[in-house]
Amino acid sequence: MPTPRGYDGVVLAAPVTVPYARFSTKPAQWWVGKALAGLAAASGLAHTDFDGLSVASFSLAPDSAIGLTQHFGLSPRFLDFLPLGGVAGVAALRRAARAVQAGDADVVAMIAADTNAPQSFRQSLENFSRFSQDGVYPYGAGGPNVSFALIAAAYMAETGLTRADIGRLAVAQRANALRTPHALMKKPLSLDDYLAARPIAPPIHLFDCVMPCAGAEAFLVLREETARAQGLPFVRLAAAIERHNGFPADPVMRRGGWQRDIGTLWAMAGCAPEDMDLVQTYDDYPVISAMQFADLGFCAPQELPDFLKAHDFTVIGDLPHNTSGGQLSVGQAGCAGGHLGLVESIRQLLGTAGDRQVAGARRALVSGFGMINFDRGLGSGAVVLEGAG
Known part of the structure; x- marks a missing residue:
């Protein structure tokens, strides 16, 4: 099988961690919002400038990623929702990278977040598969x-x-x-x-x-020229x-x-x-x-x-x-x-x-x-x- 097309020109920037808590009564949407605010602060961009949104979460229900666009006043032209657990980060990055390469988005906010109320882990396991x-x-x-x-x-x-x-x-x-x-x-x-x-x-x-807990991780995916124009340090995919x-x-x-x-x-x-x-x-x-x-x-x-x-x-x-x-x-x-x-x-x-x-x-x-x-x-x-x- 031939080697697939590479990811030339795609970069990652603005790493964000919302500090973890063993338990939280705040919903997953709160953790996503904190990550989104962190990305805006780290990049110097307004969160409304992100025209792509990728979310991974097990605990957003009854929302999915599309509901978050209204919660946070976003209007993305690329949207992805991957509740795929430990492979979600890689899978989401691949999709966002191709969207940026194709020009379907300029700056994609990559966010993974979950809450952990005292009984939520048990309830999640009961309905996992x-x-x-x-x-x-x-x-x-x-x-x-x-x-x-x-x-x-x-x-x-x-x-x-x-x-x-x-x-x-x-x-x-x-x-x-x-x-x-x-x-x-x-x-x-x-x-x-x-x-x-x-x-x-x-x-x-x-x-x-x-140990299950609540928290969020996030970063941006964008083209190298966009990162340079914004003065953002970056790494290459x-x-x-x-x-x-x-x-x-x-x-x-x-x-x-x-x-x-x-x-x-x-x-x-x-x-x-x-x-x-x-x-x-x-x-x-x-x-x-x-x-x-x-x-x-x-x-x-x-x-x-x-x-x-x-x-x-x-x-x-x-x-x-x-x-x-x-x-x-x-x-x-x-x-x-x-x-x-x-x-x-x-x-x-x-x-x-x-x-x-x-x-x-x-x-x-x-x-x-x-x-x-x-x-x-x-x-x-x-x-x-x-x-x-």
Whole structure:
């Protein structure tokens, strides 16, 4: 298959995080509005100047993105709504980038936001999918932990990964989170702590699980000449891939759709895994981050135990990973989790990441993963971003 057209001229700018809260009685619309105001402040543009709007959220009902245009006085000529969880960020970016390339929009506000009232996470899980209602709830399980336990057990058996191997990622991310002002997890985590944590759905234990919260992440997608005219620092979109239900014949997920398209990603980007200065994987569970390292070409699946032992994944290590702390230590603000790695990578490549800045960061790989059904996650995607300096 020929390499698809690249994303020449498309840039990302104005990274915004609305600081997370463990619980919030404010609706998702409030969190979207705070992100929109943040984008206007960061860019120096009026929010009404954004002629594209992309929203990812699980908790907007009864609204969708089109209702927000009236809430906030917008009149976009490009509109997108992707409640696709952890793959929403990559999928939304691909669509917005093509719209900007085609001239269908000049400046697209990319926003992911969710609220988390005390009972909203339970209610969301009850209605997440027909698969969960038919295949998980009848067994007394109220969330994704059981499904991910099936995936983790199968993947660990195939690759030889142990909990100690996987725990290295969680421990490194907590160290990164201690440098991140808005991270919700502020207590140091050792490998012994990780291994001793109580079981949830073995081999899934407490520190394998993300903590639901409320929050928002946002950035702008625009053409390079528009960013330069506005005086906005930016990063370039070098490559992107997306695949859903990548291997439908597999009896349980042991690989993601990244495997089918990884050659396209690296060919479009003109570089290779070893050229990445930092990596942001979607980390609803650290075993899934490990899977992404293999599927994205850093090593073979059976090499993962040695690969994880050989690298330091902190911001001062040789392979900085989930430099904000990732969802495991920052928190999982619903669909905002799929935008977290993108927003963090923009900051890193702009050199504005503060105490967690990766020295000399020039290239970043960001991957997305989302929409778990009974035995697999259906959505996968990845992008390569490059600094403009």
